[in-house]
Amino acid sequence: MIFNKGNVLFLFLFILIGTMCTVKEQYTLVLGKIPFPKDNPDSPEKRAFGKLLFFDKRLSKNNEVSCASCHQPSKAFTDGLPKSRGVRGSIAMRNAPSLLNSAYFSSYMYDGEVKTLEQQVLVPIQDHREMGSSMKEVLQKLSKDSNYKRLAKQIFQRELDAYVVTRALSTYERSLISQNSRFDQYRAGAKSILNADEIAGWKLFSEKLYCTKCHSGANFTNYQVVSNGLYSDYGIDQGRYRINGLEKEKGAFKVPSLRNVSLTAPYMHDGSIQTLREVISHYSKGGSRFPNKSSIIKPFKLNNLEINQLELFLKTLVDTSTVN
Numbered sequence: 280m281i282f283n284k285g286n287v288l289f290l291f292l293f294i295l296i297g298t299m300c301t302v303k304e305q306y307t308l309v310l311g312k313i314p315f316p317k318d319n320p321d322s323p324e325k326r327a328f329g330k331l332l333f334f335d336k337r338l339s340k341n342n343e344v345s346c347a348s349c350h351q352p353s354k355a356f357t358d359g360l361p362k363s364r365g366v367r368g369s370i371a372m373r374n375a376p377s378l379l380n381s382a383y384f385s386s387y388m389y390d391g392e393v394k395t396l397e398q399q400v401l402v403p404i405q406d407h408r409e410m411g412s413s414m415k416e417v418l419q420k421l422s423k424d425s426n427y428k429r430l431a432k433q434i435f436q437r438e439l440d441a442y443v444v445t446r447a448l449s450t451y452e453r454s455l456i457s458q459n460s461r462f463d464q465y466r467a468g469a470k471s472i473l474n475a476d477e478i479a480g481w482k483l484f485s486e487k488l489y490c491t492k493c494h495s496g497a498n499f500t501n502y503q504v505v506s507n508g509l510y511s512d513y514g515i516d517q518g519r520y521r522i523n524g525l526e527k528e529k530g531a532f533k534v535p536s537l538r539n540v541s542l543t544a545p546y547m548h549d550g551s552i553q554t555l556r557e558v559i560s561h562y563s564k565g566g567s568r569f570p571n572k573s574s575i576i577k578p579f580k581l582n583n584l585e586i587n588q589l590e591l592f593l594k595t596l597v598d599t600s601t602v603n
């Protein structure tokens with residue numbers, strides 16, 4: 280093989296086109312390997328321990344609620360309420376998001392402010408409207424459990440402490456995967472699994488309208504924190520503005536995943552929209568007039584058939600294998 284100019288150029292183009300193809304594949308394709316962090320590797324025992332903790336009400340004040348009270352498996356790890364209910368009947372600030380595929384998220388919470396699942400665990404435990412407790416109080420209770428003490432020793436080689444609780448819980452959360460919806464099967468080559476209306480809905484979503492500008496990739500989100508113009512005045516919850524007090528972040532919320540969206544009603548950060556048809560109507564009106572509203576959101580006209588098709592497509596994203 281001679282490295283003359285022509286050959287080198289050919290080789291270069293070959294590699295370039297090759298990489299472009301793989302990048303595109305990754306973008307559109309299924310989720311890929313679960314990204315377990317190096318300092319918290321996966322193991323079946325750790326997942327099982329995390330699952331026990333996830334369903335354990337002792338993580339809250341007066342043992343009233345567990346993580347699973349607000350993140351119920353049968354509702355794709357949401358709770359069906361506009362805003363979740365925590366200890367002593369208090370109302371949480373927001374709507375509970377699904378935890379499916381949260382292993383892949385680049386940030387957590389509607390503000391996109393929390394960077395790892397390990398860190399996130401502390402938030403609900405301490406929030407007085409959610410679990411209303413503290414890690415210290417939780418550890419005092421859990422340390423009396425001889426099974427938990429044994430598991431901590433066996434899996435982490437240490438006493439039951441905050442390290443153990445946060446690592447076990449986040450390992451369980453990373454195991455909550457949803458990638459077998461009818462739409463996934465369609466993308467994987469089972470072309471006859473969707474009917475003509477559902478495919479037409481996907482075309483509306485991805486080509487005719489602008490939805491994939493934000494709801495893109497394998498989880499139908501680009502993880503950006505933006506305003507979709509839900510309100511002209513966001514009232515008490517101004518979104519990411521509460522983190523840094525930046526005017527331009529008023530009304531900005533993390534783009535939610537749309538996987539299993541037919542199980543996660545009501546919608547938006549405050550659960551203010553009941554149905555998918557009403558969500559579609561919100562976008563078709565171009566949202567509310569709001570200075571920070573993303574310039575992508577513009578009014579559009581769909582006829583009744585097209586509205587149905589878009590809704591039918593959104594419903595193909597449900598993966599019932601994960602809800603049991």
Ligand code: HEC
Pocket residue numbers: 333338344345346347348349350363364365366371372373374375376377378381384386387388389390396399400403404408409410448452
């Ligand atoms: C009282 C109801 C409630 C309880 C209990 C609760 N959560 Fe949540 N969870 C929520 C709400 C509401 C949000 C959204 C909060 C926000 O964005 O500000 C949330 C957000 C999350 C997120 C971020 C998801 C995303 O898409 O960004 C994770 C992860 C999470 N919760 C895990 C847990 C774990 C683990 C526990 C138990 C230790 C727990 N939750 C307990 C209601 C609850």
Ligand code: HEC
Pocket residue numbers: 484488489490491492493494504505506507509532533534535536537540543545546547548549555558559562573575576
């Ligand atoms: C500029 C980015 C952007 C575009 C474009 C966009 N969305 Fe959204 N979408 C968001 C954000 C941000 C939220 C959450 C807003 C909130 O909670 O206040 C959201 C929420 C949703 C929800 C509710 C999900 C849930 O679990 O609460 C649905 C459904 C949805 N969008 C569908 C669509 C459809 C259909 C289109 C195309 C017509 C679209 N979106 C276009 C940013 C966008």
